[in-house]
Amino acid sequence: MFDIMDFSQGMTGDNGMELPTGGGPYIPDAGECMRCGMCVSSCPTFRLFQTEAETPRQRIRTISKVLVEDVAISEEEHEHLDNCLQCRACETACPSRMNYGTLFDQAREKLSQSVSRSWLAKLALFLIEHKRRRRLLLPLLSLYLRSGLRKPLRASGLLKKLKLASAENLLSEPALGGLAGIYPVGRRARRRGRVALFTGCLAEHFDRATQRAAIKLLNAIGYEVVVPENQGCCGAIHQHHGCSAQTLKDKNIAAFYELEVEAIIYVASGCGAMLSEYQGDDTETAGWFGRSLQDINQFLLAHWPDDLQLAASNLNVAVHEPCSQRNVLKNGQSVHALLRKIPGLNIEALPDNQLCCGAGGSYMLTHPDNAQQLRHAKRQAIEGSGADVVVSSNFSCAFYLNAERAETARKLVHPIRLLADRL
Ligand code: SF4
Ligand code: SF4
Incomplete structure (x- = not known):
């Protein structure tokens, strides 16, 4: 099953190893892993547990049992x-x-x-899918956070009994209400076109400052911004849970397809990674969606007007590279290039960027112990960097790293917020 592959006609990859060739992208099936182990040290769960069972190599073996051999797997393998x-x-x-x-x-x-x-997972998936019902809950959440109920409820032990303690610890004040439908270009900029903004599900309420920064910058470089009300979650959480994300995909494609825009801009790289997979659906509209999709950092960089100057800053900035940006979108360098638009900024990559912060979509809720260990390691890298500001292009990573942090710990912000502040 795990035969060594034929590299006789291979080409050389970044790491000097030969890569298989052929027409179009090569996607080996689960039975074709060579078991070479080159992936092992890059795996965060191997870093945590130091056992073969927690390596990608062993997981691919298990996946092969499920997909290729069609045999039952043990509870341990499942875990x-x-x-x-x-x-x-x-x-x-x-x-x-x-x-x-x-x-x-x-x-x-x-x-x-x-x-x-x-029941909790079912409720979470339901709320992610149903925007109006989710919005109805937000005023209640806001009331709870302001009411002083938090402390006694935590002390009562009820949250732990209901397995809600980890989720409750992460709560922060949501933005109530939605964004406007259209943000026209102001009088000070020359109008160059029209783009649509993908706002996501949780980021829509818990990262409003970044979305406003995106609109401000897009307007400043001459683009009118449309925010379609009928868009929804990208579907990443559903897909990670083994549920079909097709309804969410279809809804988003339809919501954006009817707009006359030059690009669909996403702000969170986690959403972007999922949205970039829509074009795998072999339809004309999905193909259009894929071709129109653009990362905010890349779009701003590509369309930055020569005469738009930003105020200087001498801050030291560390750039956190989310896994979705590093391993899926592979566009992390655009963040460094975009930040260089701010004169005087000292920009470094955050050490150990290849290690996941633990957020992992809903992983922070489903595996809080593992996630917290990884977050601890990331926080050590952040504090050790000596940076004044740490930036991350993924809402989920910043949300998780900012939650429950010490008062003195640095807060992560999206890189575009630094630019918007210096317009
Ligand atoms: S998945 Fe890991 S063990 Fe398998 S071929 Fe790739 S690097 Fe080697
Ligand atoms: S996706 Fe990440 S955690 Fe999962 S096997 Fe690969 S490296 Fe490990």
């Missing part, structure tokens, strides 16, 4: 598979270019047919 953060660092390290993310999603979908979900 080790479930511990995966889906950070896809193993893909970046793999000389065979194993498409681990796709294999994992396929296995998860197949296994999910025999797994019953907790």
Whole structure:
């Protein structure tokens, strides 16, 4: 099953290893892993547990049982598979270019047919899917956070009994209400076109400052911004849980397709990674969506007017590179290039950027112990960097790293917020 692949006609990859060639992208199936182990040290769960069972190599073996051999897997194998953060660092390290993310999603979908979900997971998926119902809950959340109920409720132990303690710890004040539908270009900029903004589900309420910064910058470089009300979650959380994200995909494609825009801009790299997979659906509208999709950092960089100057700053900035940006979108360098628009800024990559911060979509809620250990390691890297500001292009990473932090610890912000502040 795990035969060594024929590299006789291979080409050389970044790491000097030969890569298989052929027409179009090569996506090996789960049975084609060479078991070379080059992915092992890049895997955050191997870093935590130091056992073979927690390596990508072993997970691919398990996935092969599910997808290729069609045999039942043990509870332990299921648990080790479930511990995966889906950070896809193993893909970046793999000389065979194993498409681990796709294999994992396929296995998860197949296994999910025999797994019953907790009421909490079902509720979370329901709220992610239904925007109006989610919005109805936000004023209640805001009231709870301001009411002084938090302390006694935590002390009562009820949250722990209901398995809500980890989620409750992460809560922060949401933005109530939605963004406007259209943000026209102001009088001071020359109008160059019209783009649409993808706002996501949780980021829409918990990262409003970044979305406003995106609108401000896009307007400043001459683009009118449309925010379609009928857009929804990108579907990443559903896919990670082995549920179909097709309804969410179809809804988003339809919501944006009817607009006359030059680009669909996403701000959070986690959403961007999922949205970039829409074009895999072989339809004209999905193809259009894929071609129109643009990362905010890349779009601003590509369309920055020569005469737009930003105020200088002598801050030291460390750039956190989210897994979705590093291992899926592979566009992290655009953040460094964009930040160089601010004269005087000292920009460095955050040390140990290849290690996942633990957020992992909903992983911070489903595996709080593992996630917290990884977050602790990331926080040590942040504090050790000596940076004045740390930037991250993914809402989920910043949200998790900013939650429950010490008062003196640095807060992560999206890089575009630094630019918007210096307009
Ligand atoms: S690096 Fe790739 S081929 Fe090697 S063990 Fe890992 S997944 Fe398999
Ligand atoms: S996706 Fe991340 S956590 Fe999962 S096996 Fe690959 S490296 Fe490990």
